[in-house]
Amino acid sequence: MIKVENLRKEFPLGRTLQKELATKEKIAVAVDNISFQCQPGRIFSLLGPNGAGKTTTMRMLSTIFKPTSGNIEIAGINAVTNSRDARRKIGFLTGSTGLYARLTPNELIKYFADLYEVSDADFKIRKEKLFDLLDMNDFQNKRIGKLSTGMKQKVSICRTMIHDPEVIVFDEPTSGLDVITAENIISLIRDCKNDGKTVIFSSHIMSEVDLLCDDMAIVHKGKLLYNGTMENFRSNQQESSLTAEFIRIIHESNAATV
Amino acid sequence: MILKIFLKELKDTLRDKRTLIMMVVIPVLVFPIVLNLFVTVSSSFEKDAAMQRVKIGFVGDAQSPVIAGFLEMPAAMGKKDLIPYPNEKALLQDVKNDSLQMGIIVPDNYQEKMDSMEAVTCEVYYDATDLGIKDRAKSYMEYVEKSARDKRYKSMNLDETKFQVILTNYNNTASDKEMIGKLAGGILPYIFIAFGFIGCMYPAIDLFTGEKERGTIETLLTTPVSRLQILIGKMCVVALSGLLAATCALVGLYLSIEVFNLVDNEEILSIVRGILTPSFIIMLFLLLFPLTVFFAGVMIPIAVYAKSFKEAQSIITPLNIVMVLPAMIGLLPGIELNYMTACIPVINVVLATKELIAGTLEPVLLLLSFGIMVTLAMIAVFVSYRHFGKETNIVM
Structure with a gap:
């Protein structure tokens, strides 16, 4: 389970950034006091346009960034005060994640298993299962740099799952991927849900959200505009499609800010 | 955990062709090429000068x-x-x-x-x-x-000998080893320092800026490994790469003398063979180790700050001159290792190596130089950690 309470993230703005953003503000608020919960066995989607604060939120959940204030609980562990233990429970996958091109999938997966302190016996079982599931056996000893995008994505998925995490964070996992590779990810997200894992994923592809999600939140300019079940969202929507409803909510928020 | 990170980074680094060229190929070749060039040019010059009809x-x-x-x-x-x-x-x-x-x-x-x-x-x-x-x-x-x-x-x-009032015999009390150590001994440490720096450069950029650029740092930071462990594991590889480059330069010197026979002057040969002893090599590495850690510590904050490989390269390359310049000062005649120069980084390593070659190194000054370099290396690790810990520096 993921529990987020009053989460806020500020970034200091140096002179260069102040100039670039044409502002005199000394800080930029990327995430502004947001709260939500993701339940095990359900898929939670974080939606928002570019620059909304999705990636910053995901980075705080995966403990790469420390929140300025607020609290995050990952599988019962306080991720702010005990980030190291929380990290053992998290699998993190993004569409833009790079891999070590000079290693083979075998070496890379072993390396990450070691970092997560997976025992040799568990590693053997999990590796065999994941390699079979993702059809990775044929290229397990080829250098990653020589693999296709689809193959690389399979390696990324395997790396995310090798320590059998309770919580999986997907940050725009299908962005820039072809239809077949994206489908692999969608199927993985569904499998994770069926396995009773807590899944959170950020995206701006509405069809994916419509297909997968049980719960969702919309963020814009760091603020939470909606938080609830998909069912509730659909029953209250004023527009004909999910995309149109999303755009309406964003425009309404912009108008209110002006 | 640090060992696991170190071994993985080492494997990754040794598979990078660009790093291998800078770390192994060039240092191994530099002595044979330079010595060969020197011998060819000087012998042809001497030959030309003697043959030339004026x-x-x-x-x-x-x-x-x-x-x-x-x-x-x-x-x-x-x-x-x-x-x-x-x-x-x-x-x-x-x-x-x-x-x-x-x-x-x-x-x-x-x-x-x-x-x-x-x-x-x-x-x-x-x-x-x-x-x-x-x-x-x-x-x-x-x-x-x-x-x-x-x-x-x-x-x-008149008898010419009657006009010679004073006859002077000039006697050199320095041994040949000391002469070589004091006069030419600075060139060796200069080359080791230069290669130590170059050897550190590519791994530092690749392991920090490169990880940022490729997006691999993000996944590494989501593992239950502390940033300090990641930093130390990577830093050890950077420092080792510098040492490896300096070692390759030493191997190149050995090959030039023992395999390619580029030096035929028996006196110089026996002196260089006398220098290339296990005790000299151990002492040299004792000085070079904290130096390469210091180099790594200077490069890592830059590599962490830089947003691209190019940006890191454009900042670190000129730094090469700043770092190697003191090594050149050590080449100047009259500059000796004393309590003051032993406290100046890089210069102390050059001068201590010179004294080491000459066989005149005082243990107190060696310890002082070593202590200064270790202290600086520790400061460099601390500064690197501060930069590596900054959120804005580690993700694009």
Whole structure:
């Protein structure tokens, strides 16, 4: 389970950034006091346009960034005060994640298993299962740099799952991927849900959200505009499609800010 | 965990062709190439200088003792053509436009001066850009002067040895090893330091900026490994790469001498063989280890801050000059290892290595130099950690 309470993230703005953003503000608020919960066995989607604060939120959940204030609980562990233990429970996958091109999938997966302190016996079982599931056996000893995008994505998925995490964070996992590779990810997200894992994923592809999600939140300019079940969202929507409803909510928020 | 990170990063680094070229290939080749070039150029220069026939123009009486001295000169002193000139202006013109290598003006009153037992002043012209000609002109004129002096002593029935009041014998108390250590010993540490720096450069950029650029750092930071462990694991690889590059330079020196036989001077050979001993190598690495950690510590904050490989390279490359410049100061004569220079980073390593080669290194100064470098290395690790810990620095 993921529990987020009053989460806020500020970034200091140096002179260069102040100039670039044409502002005199000394800080930029990327995430502004947001709260939500993701339940095990359900898929939670974080939606928002570019620059909304999705990636910053995901980075705080995966403990790469420390929140300025607020609290995050990952599988019962306080991720702010005990980030190291929380990290053992998290699998993190993004569409833009790079891999070590000079290693083979075998070496890379072993390396990450070691970092997560997976025992040799568990590693053997999990590796065999994941390699079979993702059809990775044929290229397990080829250098990653020589693999296709689809193959690389399979390696990324395997790396995310090798320590059998309770919580999986997907940050725009299908962005820039072809239809077949994206489908692999969608199927993985569904499998994770069926396995009773807590899944959170950020995206701006509405069809994916419509297909997968049980719960969702919309963020814009760091603020939470909606938080609830998909069912509730659909029953209250004023527009004909999910995309149109999303755009309406964003425009309404912009108008209110002006 | 640090060991696991270290081993993975080392494997990754050793598979990078660009790093391998900078870390292994170039350092191994530099000594054989430089020595080969030096031997070829110097031997061909010596050969050319001896074989070259010089044209010497003169103005004045061909029967004068100066010109006569030239004609009496043994052939071993080099081949020469003596060409008479009608006037000083034409002679000077030809020296300037390189038609003549040397020009001599014998004064018209030379006979008068000879008769009155006075010195005859001759003007010798040469173009010093023609390397070696000044020394050749000097040796010719010394021969001519001695020959004329001998004749004068003879005409006066004087014994030349009676005019030698003080005879001086100059004795060098320094051993050959010390001489090499003090005079040329600075070149070796300079090369080791330069390669130590270059060896650190690519791994530092690749393991920090490269990870950022490729997006791999994000996944690494989501593992339950602390940033300090990641930093130390990576830093060890960067420092080891610098040491490896310096080792390869040492291997290159060994190959030049023992395999390619590029040095045929027995004295130099025995001295260099005397330097390449296990104890020297251990002491050298004792000094180079904290130095490469210091280099790594200077490079890592830059590599962490830089947003691209290019940006990191453009900042670190000029830093090479700043870091290696003190090593060049160590090459200057008169700069010795003392309590003050032992406290200046890089210079202390160069000077300590020089003393080590010469066999005159004082243990206290070695310890002080080592202590200073270790302290700086620790500060460098701390600074790197501060930068590596900054959120804005580690993700794009």
